[in-house]
Amino acid sequence: MFEFVSYLMAGLSLGSTYVLIALGFTLIFGVMGIMNVAHADVFMLAIFTYLFISTTLGLPVGWALLIAVVAGALAGLVVYWAVLKRIDKSHPVALFVSTLGVSYVVENFIAKRINFQRPSLQPIFESDPIILGGVVFTGPRLLLFAVTIVIAGGLIIWLKKSKTGLLLRAVSENPLMARVVAIDTNRVVMIAIAIASFIAACGGLVVGNATLTADAFIANSLSLKMFAVAVVAGIGSVGGATIVGLSLGIIESFTVAYAGSQWQNVIGLVAMAVVLMVRPQGLFGRVLRVG
Amino acid sequence: MSNQEALSLNDLNVAYGVIKAVQGVNLSVAEGSITALIGSNGAGKSSTLKAVAGIEKAAPGSIKVYGEDISQLQMRQRVINHGVVLIPEGRSVFTTMTVEENLMLGLRVGDQRAAAGHAATFSMDEAYDLFPVLKDRRNGRAQMLSGGEQQMLAIARSLLMSPKVLLIDEPSMGLAPLLVRKIFGVMKDVFARSAVSVLLVEQDTSIALELASDAYLLTHGEVVAHSSSDEMRRDSRLREAYLGKGDALGKTAKQGQN
Amino acid sequence: MFGFYVDDIFVVALTYGLVTLGLYVTLASGQFSVAHASLMGLGGYMGGWATTQWNLPFPIAIILGGLAGGLGGLLIAFILQRTSGILLGTVTIAIGQSLSLVAQNTEFLGASQGLTGIPLKSDLPTATILMALALTAVLLIQRTSFGMQVVAAGRDETVARSLGVSILGIRLYGFGFGGFLAGLGGVLLAHHNGVIDPSNLSYAFEPLFFIFLVLGGYSSAWGGVLGAIGITWIMEVLRFNGGTFLFLDQQDRPWLLGLVLVVVLIISPDGAIRRKSIKTSMATSAKVG
Secondary structure (H helix, E strand, O other): OOOHHHHHHHHHHHHHHHHHHHHHHHHHHHOOOOOOOOOEEEEEEHHHHHHHHHHOOOOOOOHHHHHHHHHHHHHHHHHHOOOHHHHOOOOOHHHHHHHHHHHHHHHHHHHHHOOOOOEOOOOOOOOOOOEOOEEEEEEHHHHHHHHHHHHHHHHHHHHHHHHHHHHHHHHOOOOOHHHHHOOOHHHHHHHHHHHHHHHHHHHHHHHHHHHOOOOOHHHHHHHHHHHHHHHHHHHOOOOHHHHHHHHHHHHHHHHHHHHHHHHHHHHHHHHHHHHHOOOOOOOOOOOOOOO | OOOOEEEEEEEEEEEEEOOEEEEEEEEEEEEOOEEEEOOOEEEEEEEHHHHHOOOOOOOOOOEOOEEEEOOOHHHHHHHHHHHHEEEEOOOOOOOOOEEHHHHHHHHHHHHHHHOOOOOOOHHHHHHHHHHHHHOOOOOOEHOOOOHHHHHHHHHHHHHOOOOOOEEEEOOOOOOOHHHHHHHHHHHHHHHHHOOEEEEEOOOHHHHHHHHOEEEEEEOOOEEEEEEEHHHOOOOOHHHHHOOOOOOOHHHHHHHHHO | OHHHHHHHHHHHHHHHHHHHHHOOOOHOOOOOOOHHHHHHHHHHHHHHHHOOOOOHHHHHHHHHHHHHHHHHHHHHHHHOOOOOHHHHHHHHHHHHHHHHHHOOHHHHHHHOOOOHHHHHOOOHHHHHHHHHHHHHHHHHHHHHHHHHHHHHHEHHHHHHHHHHOOHHHHHHHHHHHHHHEEEEEEEEHHHHHHHEEEEHEEEHHHHHHHHHHHHHOOOHHEEEEHHHHHHHHHHHHHHHHHHOOOOOOOOHHHHHHHHHHHHHHHHHHHHHOEEEEEHHHHHHHHHOO
C-alpha cells in the first residue's frame, strides 16, 4: 500500500510536469495551427533566467521569480513576432522547421553561456515534508502538483467563462469563421501565446524547484511528452491535456517501478502512434481543426 | 425603400495564380433587395462573394458599399465599419459552442458597430423571437442542431452583427427546399424592415429566383445575363448555361411546386 | 591522401553529407520526417555492434548499418501511414527522443556510455566511395520514371495522386532509402569516433542537417551534400583563429548556424522546402467557382 501511494505520488509529480508543458503547447496548436517545438524551451528559459537573476545579479528571490515568469511570457511573444508571424501559413513545413531552428538556437545559446554544464540550484520554495500514513510528501512536489491543478483549472474556467476565452475558442475551432465574426485573430494569437508561455515559465520554475537542476537541453526529453500528451488528448483540448498528462505520469511511474526504466519513454510514443492510427483527433478532441 | 445602391461591383477580377475565376464583373444591389448570383459550378459565384467579403483579393476591381470603396480594406474593417457580413457555405456556426455563445459572437460585433456610430439593428431577444427553436436550445451545443437550425443560427448571428450588406453563400446547400423557403419567407420582411441588402450565391437556380428579386447569371467568371427574377425564369439562355442537362429550369420549377 | 588532418575533416564532412542526402531524399519525396539523426544513430549502433560483437568485416557492417537505418525508416513509414505533414514530423521527433532515452537505459547497449571500442575504420577512400555511390544512385533513380514521379509527388501531392502514383511506393522510397543513407552515415560516424552513444540517437542534431540542406541548396541532391561539406569545412577553418571572433568562439557555432537557418527560412520560406501541401492545392482548385 505504501509503495502504491508513493509510486502514485511520483507519477503525479511527473504528470504535473507534463501537464504544465503540454497546456501551453496545445493552446498554441489550437489557436495557430502550428506545432511550436520551441515551446518547451520557454520552460527551460524561465529557470535559467531565474538562476541568472538570483545568482549572477543577486536580486532577491521574489524579484527573480517575477522576472523569470515575465521573461518567459515575453520570450514566447518575441519568437512569435520575430519568426512565426513572418512565415506565412501557406508554408507549414518552413514554419515547422523554423521552430526547430529557434529551439536549436535557444538551447545552444544558453548552453554556451554556461559552458555546456548542468548547474544545480538551491530550492526556491522549501518546506518540511508532510508525512501521511508513512508516505513522505515533499514540499516541492506538493507545490508542483498544486500549481498544476490551479493553473489547469484556472485555464479551463477562463476559457469557458470569459469573453476572451470565447474568442480564443472561436479561433481554435475555425479561424476563418472567427474572421467572419470580426475577431482580431492576430490579437487572440498573441494573447494565447502569452498565456501559454506564462504557463510554461511557471512550470519551469516549479519543476526546477523540485528537481534542483537546470539543463539547457531538457526540451529534448520533455518535448516527447509534450507532443504525446497534446496528440493523445486532442488538438487544443485543455482539460484533456490535463487528464492525459497526469495519467501518463502515473503510468510511467508504475512502469518504471514494475517493468524497468527503459520502458518509461516508450509509453508516450506508443500511445501517440496508436491514437494517430485509430482516432487522429485525439481522445478528447471533438473536431478536426478546420482550416 | 430607397433605390440607393447598397453594393456595387465594378470590373471585379479575382484570380488564383493563373486561373481567372472572376473576370470584369459589374453588378449592383439596391438597398433592401435580395440579389442572386446564379450559374453552374465553377462559374465564379463564390469567388465573387468572397472578394466582397474580403477573403479573396479583388485585383483589379472596385467594391463600393453605399458609395464607399472597400476593396482595400481588411475583412475586419469591412465588417465593423461597413456592415458587410458573410454567411459562409456549409459549416458556418461554431459547433463546439453553445447556441447562445454563437449568438454572443454576433452581438459583440453589433455592439462594436454601435460604438462606432452605426445603429444597432437587432437585439438578442428579437433574434430569439424570430427563431424560437434557437431559444429552446440556447444552452445546447450548436453541433446538436439540425442543418436547418444551424442555418437559422448563422442567420440570427449575422443579424445581430447589424449588417448593411449580407452575403450568403449557398443558403440551400444540404437543406430541404421547403425549409429554405420557410426561413427566407421570414427573413424577407426583416431585411426590408432593417434596410439590409442581400447578395446570395445559389447553385439551385429555381430557389434562387424565388428568393431574389434580381439575378445575375455567371458563366466562366463573367456576367452573361442580368435581369429581374421573373424575366430570368423565362430566359432560354439559362437553360443553355446548364449545358444540355435537359430543361433544367423547367424541371426544377416543377419540383419546386410540390 | 591530403594528410591525416584534412582527410579526417573530409570523412566527417562526407558522413554528414550522407545523412543530409538522406534528408534530401525523404523531403524531396514529400515525406516530412525529421528522424534522420536518429536513424543515423541506429545505423551507427548496428554497424558498431556488427564489428565489435560479431566481428564482421567493415564493409558488411556498413551494409548492415544502412539496412538498419532503412528498416527503421520503413517502420516509421508503416506506423504512420495515415499521418502526414507536420504531425508526422512531430512524431518522428518523438521517436528519435524515445530511442535515445531507451538506449540510455538499456544495459546491453552500453547504457549512457554506448558502444565503445569500435575499430577506427572510417577512412577517406571508404567515405568517398560511399558518397559517390549514394549520389549516383539518387541521381540515377531520379531519372527513372519512378524517380520523376517521386519528385513530382514531392512538389505537389495532389498532382501525384491524380497521376495515380503509388503513395505507398513513394513513402517506402522516401523513408526507406532516406533512412538507409542516414544509416550509412551512422556507421561511418561510429567507426570514426570509435564510439556510439545514446546522444547520437537523439533528435538534437537534426537541425544541423537542415542547416546543411537549406544553406547548400534544397532543390537538388548535390545541394545538401555540398552544404554539409562546405559548412563543415568553414567551421573547421574558423577554428584556426584560436577559434575566436569578437566575443564568439567555437561553442557559439551551433546557435549561430541555427540563427542562419531561421533567418533563411524567414526570408525565403518558399525556396527553403518547396512543397505544396494537398490543402493548398485543393483549396486552389476548390476556389474556382
